[in-house]
Amino acid sequence: MKRYSVTLRDIERAVVRKTGTNRNLFSSVRRNFELEPRDFTPERTTVWSFKSRGGWATHSGDYRGNWSPFIPRNLLLRYSNPGDLVLDPFCGGGTTPVEAKLLGRRCIARDIVPAAVETTLRNLSFSVPPQMALGHDSLRIYEPVVQVGDARELTGIADSSVDLVCTHPPYSDIVHYSDGIEGDISFHPLDSFLVDMECVAKECFRVLKPGKHCAILIGDMRKNKRVVPLGFMTIQRFLEQGFVLRDLIIKRQHNCRTTGYWYSSSVRYNFLLLAQEYLPIFLKPDDKTTPMMSTETAECTCRRLSLDELEHPAALECKTTWVFDSANYERLLLGNIVARYGGLHTLAIDAAHSCYDTSCHGADAADPEQFDMVYIRLPVRHQVDAYVVELLRRIENCVRQFGHVVIRASDYRVGDLTVCPALEVWQLLGPTFRIRELIVVVCSDPDLSSTRPEELAIAHEYLLVFQKDMPK
Numbered sequence: 001m002k003r004y005s006v007t008l009r010d011i012e013r014a015v016v017r018k019t020g021t022n023r024n025l026f027s028s029v030r031r032n033f034e035l036e037p038r039d040f041t042p043e044r045t046t047v048w049s050f051k052s053r054g055g056w057a058t059h060s061g062d063y064r065g066n067w068s069p070f071i072p073r074n075l076l077l078r079y080s081n082p083g084d085l086v087l088d089p090f091c092g093g094g095t096t097p098v099e100a101k102l103l104g105r106r107c108i109a110r111d112i113v114p115a116a117v118e119t120t121l122r123n124l125s126f127s128v129p130p131q132m133a134l135g136h137d138s139l140r141i142y143e144p145v146v147q148v149g150d151a152r153e154l155t156g157i158a159d160s161s162v163d164l165v166c167t168h169p170p171y172s173d174i175v176h177y178s179d180g181i182e183g184d185i186s187f188h189p190l191d192s193f194l195v196d197m198e199c200v201a202k203e204c205f206r207v208l209k210p211g212k213h214c215a216i217l218i219g220d221m222r223k224n225k226r227v228v229p230l231g232f233m234t235i236q237r238f239l240e241q242g243f244v245l246r247d248l249i250i251k252r253q254h255n256c257r258t259t260g261y262w263y264s265s266s267v268r269y270n271f272l273l274l275a276q277e278y279l280p281i282f283l284k285p286d287d288k289t290t291p292m293m294s295t296e297t298a299e300c301t302c303r304r305l306s307l308d309e310l311e312h313p314a315a316l317e318c319k320t321t322w323v324f325d326s327a328n329y330e331r332l333l334l335g336n337i338v339a340r341y342g343g344l345h346t347l348a349i350d351a352a353h354s355c356y357d358t359s360c361h362g363a364d365a366a367d368p369e370q371f372d373m374v375y376i377r378l379p380v381r382h383q384v385d386a387y388v389v390e391l392l393r394r395i396e397n398c399v400r401q402f403g404h405v406v407i408r409a410s411d412y413r414v415g416d417l418t419v420c421p422a423l424e425v426w427q428l429l430g431p432t433f434r435i436r437e438l439i440v441v442v443c444s445d446p447d448l449s450s451t452r453p454e455e456l457a458i459a460h461e462y463l464l465v466f467q468k469d470m471p472k
Helices: 008-019 070-079 095-102 114-123 190-207 230-240 260-269 329-341 386-398
Strands: 085-088 106-111 145-148 162-167 208-216 221-223 226-228 244-252 276-283 301-304 321-324 346-350 371-377 399-410 412-414 417-419 433-443 460-468
Touching: 070 095, 070 162, 070 208, 070 276, 085 095, 095 106, 106 114, 114 145, 162 190, 190 208, 190 230, 208 230, 230 244, 230 276, 244 417, 244 433, 321 329, 329 371, 329 399, 329 433, 329 460, 346 386, 371 386, 386 399
Parallel strands: 085 106, 085 162, 106 145, 162 208, 226 433, 321 433, 346 371, 371 399
Antiparallel strands: 208 276, 221 226, 244 276, 301 346, 399 460, 412 417, 433 460
């Protein structure tokens, strides 16, 4: 492509000019004989992975950036009931309204791009035989209401009238979905996009019934070789509008090449391929919602991390999602961290053991000991409080120039809600540190025995990697 001065963005613009939206020119609406997936089993953990995107009914991958139909199917079955009203304000090619129709949910589907609305209407042009009704004799099928509309202003939708918001917005200006029509936020850079998402969150909160849920799929970006945590930024905008966090699901991506050129480049230049998206499930509080409280205290130990106790992995992880089995989890996790970001002098602070007073090996001394990497495992089931803030403040002086701080944090539940300390931690380090990577570590064989059937078992945690930059 470079030889002929044609970029992927040039091709994208040509496709949008031709079709009115970003889609595959060589595909058409699929009408499959099957109206539901074979051997479907609802997800039971917070890590969702679909190697096959799903091709039942009219689902296809012709609309660029649309989500797998397995996602709205799981969301509709878990967070709504037959006859409920579902809203998708970024309907794109119509994946959510198609699933709503198949599962007997009423649906309002909107998109700012008229060509996307036309695509959705074509994808909805099928009938569900009454005798099928997907195994439910009394299931009523509703035709979704599909309209051109701006997600930032949900005109015509009454306050507290929607049972579930289920949507997949653009990721800032990574992919353009129109030829620049007014109101298309896929053309907006990061700062403007986040303002847009504040408006979207406010409107979703307005139209949603108390005690009901809002689910969005959002991913990170990369700029100047560093991750831009767009997922966490967007989640924070929704929380600021009054939502609370019910679940935080990680959706794994399988379109990342991890062999050959991409693997060698990942190791040589020490970067990771983005391999996950975030699927927060927000709850609009009602009178039954219990405020989240945590009274547990932090207890830490501080020690040097000996390289002798670590085994260098045979092959380094090269994506931002690391998947290990329970037997090798700790060994491979620490081995990859040290191999990528550590050095001869690594300090480990573990919050799972006896009391530690945050002194950090003389961090407040005039000439504190310097480390290539400081690895911190935050207290489990402990909110980010003054203790953690003070701990992070003190370790800043212990890191060499261009050294790293790696913070390990885990989600946990308080009642029916989820606490995600990583949402706060990534902004706490001082101005000399910048976030470099946001890694999700997944246990491939989690223990489900202690998880209630109505809950998703938390099967992931986070590694937030910061690098100390040269002072300006």
